[in-house]
Amino acid sequence: MVHTATPGKQWTDSGEIHDKRHLKGRDEGVTRPVPCCPELTAILRDHIKREGLKPGDLLFQGEKGGVLTGSVYRRTWDRARKEALSEAEYKSPVAQQVYDLRHLCLTEWLNRRVPPAKAAAWAGNSVAVLLEIYARCIDGEDDDIKKALDAAVAALGPVPDSGRAQAQAPDQRQ
Known part of the structure; x- marks a missing residue:
């Protein structure tokens, strides 16, 4: 929380x-x-126990016990990118900022069909802001949506003939 x-x-x-x-x-x-995956939860709980952290303590602290500075985040992130990415990826815009992980996470949630209201609540956004920013990132669902719509129409059964569907051509009228 x-x-x-x-x-x-x-x-x-x-x-x-x-x-x-x-x-x-x-x-x-x-x-x-x-939400937090079980593996990360275990790592964080181990860190909290090892550091003897209490409720209200910072999870990661600066040198004097305060908030980590932005420069510490940026240097650490740069080292992590250099270690994890290929040289070409490192030189590219891929995950240049820590905040890019937020975008990746929200895009992934939406592509995995987490309902927008739930994703927005988890992210601390409104649904309107979430969809304004991420709606264009949702990918790969066109075929599934079309199949679901076809199934919904098929479930309705045949359309009843109201007598108007088979209007006679003008030259066949009497």
């Missing part, structure tokens, strides 16, 4: 390096569930 935010300077209200505040679009104290 996420319950507070510490946005960087470009998104703060105070102009300070970080603000600590409640989640955007939510009242103070309201939490937001965020």
